[in-house]
Amino acid sequence: MRDESERAIQAAIDAELRLLDPEVRASPSLVRELLDPEFTEFGASGRRWDLESVLALMGAETVSSESSVNVSEMSAVVLAPGIVHLTYVTDDQGRRAWRSSLWRRAGTAWRMYFHQATLVPSEAA
Structure with missing residues (x-):
């Protein structure tokens, strides 16, 4: 069971x-593969946001291969079989945010079901 949980966590990460x-x-098609x-x-x-609004935004924005998020x-943690909860911090050129994602397995694929981002005030950084 532990190996299965570790594989699920690694797949979600x-x-x-x-x-x-x-x-x-x-690539909206690649994003669509990853979103539920x-x-x-x-x-x-x-x-x-929902799936269609995210895809519309991504189709309209210019993404630079230079812009990477730390x-x-x-x-x-595995919440239930086929459900993984991730939390982490991103730093996008000084804009820091706590992030929380729920991933669920659909067949052999893992897809993000829910995501929330909360900005970290600069004085808390």
């Missing part, structure tokens, strides 16, 4: 990091 990759973010059809996000902006404090 790998998928999360792929979503942060500028080349993946530049029922995906919801509460963004750092305070806006609520990830730290990654933590993960």
